[in-house]
Amino acid sequence: MKTNLINDFLQTPEGIEADKILRSCVHCGFCNATCPTYQLLGDELDGPRGRIYLIKQTLEGKTPSRQTQLHLDRCLTCRNCESTCPSGVNYSQLLNIGRSEINKRVSRSLYQQFLHFSLRKLFLSRFLFSLLLSVGRLFKPLLPSSLQQSIPEKQGKISFQKKPHARKVLLISGCVQPDLKPNIDTAAKIVLDRLNIECIEPPSAGCCGSLSHHLNAEDEAFKIIKTNIDHWYPLVANEQIEAICMTASGCGVAIKEYEQLLKSDGEYAEKAKTISTLYKDPAEIVSAEIKNNKQTSISQLIKDDSSNKNIAFHPPCTLQHGMKLNNLIEPILSDCGFEVKSFKDKHLCCGSAGTYSITQKALSQQLLANKLGHIEKVGTDMIVTANIGCQLHLQSGTDTQVKHWLELLV
Ligand code: SF4
Ligand code: SF4
Numbered sequence: 001m002k003t004n005l006i007n008d009f010l011q012t013p014e015g016i017e018a019d020k021i022l023r024s025c026v027h028c029g030f031c032n033a034t035c036p037t038y039q040l041l042g043d044e045l046d047g048p049r050g051r052i053y054l055i056k057q058t059l060e061g062k063t064p065s066r067q068t069q070l071h072l073d074r075c076l077t078c079r080n081c082e083s084t085c086p087s088g089v090n091y092s093q094l095l096n097i098g099r100s101e102i103n104k105r106v107s108r109s110l111y112q113q114f115l116h117f118s119l120r121k122l123f124l125s126r127f128l129f130s131l132l133l134s135v136g137r138l139f140k141p142l143l144p145s146s147l148q149q150s151i152p153e154k155q156g157k158i159s160f161q162k163k164p165h166a167r168k169v170l171l172i173s174g175c176v177q178p179d180l181k182p183n184i185d186t187a188a189k190i191v192l193d194r195l196n197i198e199c200i201e202p203p204s205a206g207c208c209g210s211l212s213h214h215l216n217a218e219d220e221a222f223k224i225i226k227t228n229i230d231h232w233y234p235l236v237a238n239e240q241i242e243a244i245c246m247t248a249s250g251c252g253v254a255i256k257e258y259e260q261l262l263k264s265d266g267e268y269a270e271k272a273k274t275i276s277t278l279y280k281d282p283a284e285i286v287s288a289e290i291k292n293n294k295q296t297s298i299s300q301l302i303k304d305d306s307s308n309k310n311i312a313f314h315p316p317c318t319l320q321h322g323m324k325l326n327n328l329i330e331p332i333l334s335d336c337g338f339e340v341k342s343f344k345d346k347h348l349c350c351g352s353a354g355t356y357s358i359t360q361k362a363l364s365q366q367l368l369a370n371k372l373g374h375i376e377k378v379g380t381d382m383i384v385t386a387n388i389g390c391q392l393h394l395q396s397g398t399d400t401q402v403k404h405w406l407e408l409l410v
Helices: 013-024 030-034 036-041 048-059 066-073 080-084 091-105 110-124 126-138 182-194 210-214 218-238 249-256 269-278 282-292 294-301 317-322 329-335 361-378 388-395 405-409
Strands: 167-171 197-200 243-245 310-313 339-341 382-385 401-404
Touching: 013 048, 013 091, 030 048, 030 080, 036 361, 048 066, 048 091, 066 091, 080 091, 080 317, 110 126, 110 210, 167 182, 167 218, 182 197, 182 282, 182 405, 210 218, 210 249, 218 269, 243 269, 243 282, 249 269, 249 317, 249 388, 282 294, 282 329, 310 329, 329 339, 329 405, 361 388, 382 388, 382 405, 388 401, 401 405
Parallel strands: 167 197, 167 243, 310 339, 310 382, 382 401
Antiparallel strands: none
16 A cells, blocks of 8 residues: 655654555455454444554544544454454554554543543552452442453462472463462463473562553553563573463463564663563463373373363454464363364454453443354353453353363363
C-alpha cells in the first residue's frame, strides 16, 4: 500500500516502523474473515483492514475522532488477523503505534478516564486487589449472580517441596494470579520438578506491563517493564537460567514483546532482547521434553494416569496467535490420558482479552456465549486453557469447571 506519512513523524522510530508495516499490507481483506469483531459487527472499520486504513489516515495527517478511537478500542488485540494475513503484516505493532498517536489527539470521556485509572490502580496493587478479592468472597452470596461467577473460590493450596536441579528456569508469578489461582504456579513447579527442572522465583514480581500498555498508560508500562528487567536480568546472568516462563500466556506474550518495545532504548535494548529471547511458555518446555524422551517424560509428568476425562482445550489467542504456539498442549494432555475434544471456531477469541471484558462488555459477552455454545455442543467434563484471564472469563459463563492445563497433571 502506498503511504504518505507526516514528514516529522516519519523521522521517528515509530514512523519508520509504521511506514514499513503499512507498505507490507496489500489491502486484500483476507484478515477480515477471521476477525471476531468484524464477524460480530459486520462493519469494515471494525475489522483489521479498516483499522489499518484508519491508522494510515491518522498518520498521514487526518484528524481522528472519538469514532476512530472506538473502532480501535473494539479491537481485542487477539492477533487472529496476523495468523491469517498472507503478507505477514505486523498488525499488533501497527495498532500499538496507531493507538498511541490517536490517544494523543483524541481525549477520552471522564467515565473512560476514571475506568482506565481505576483498573490500573486496582490490578497494579497486590494489596488492593487482595483486599477487594477477600471482601468480594465474603459478600459473594449477596452479589448478583453474574458477579458471583467472576469471583473464584479460595483454592486449598497444594504443597510442593522444592528440590535443587542442575537445569533451572525463572518462573515469574505475575500480578493477580497468585491471589486468584495460586495452584497454577505450584503445578508448574511440580511438573517441571518431575522433569528435573528447578523453578527459581525472583524476589519481587508484579505486572508484566501489559495492563498499563493496553490501558494507554505508556510511560507507566515502560517503567514497569524496565523495573522487571532490572530484577530479572541479574538472575538470568548469574543463575544459568535456561528459560524464563510464566503460566499465563497473556503475560508471556507481553514479555516476548519487550525486545520490540525497547529496541530503540540505548540502555535497555540488549537486556530486553535477552529476556524476550529466553522466554518460553511452559508448554514449549514440557513438549520438548516429551519429544526428546517420550516414554520417560510422560510417566514422569503425571502423578496418576487413571484420569480419562473428556476435556475441551481452549487455546488462548496469546498462545495460538501471539506466540504462534499451536497444538502443543493438546498432544501432551492426550498422552496423559485425557480425551481432548475438538470444537467449532477454536481459533476465535473468547472475549477475555485483558481488560476488554470490562471495557467492551457487550462484545466480550457475545464472544463468550459463542465460545461456550460451541464447547457445550461437544459435551465435555471440563474446559481447559492456558491463561488466567481466559480461565476466569470462561468460568463466569458456565457451571462446567474451567482449569489451567498444568493443574490437570498434579
Ligand atoms: S493485513 Fe494482510 S490480510 Fe489484511 S488486508 Fe492487509 S495484507 Fe490483506
Ligand atoms: S487483533 Fe483480533 S479483533 Fe483486532 S483486528 Fe485483528 S482479528 Fe480483529
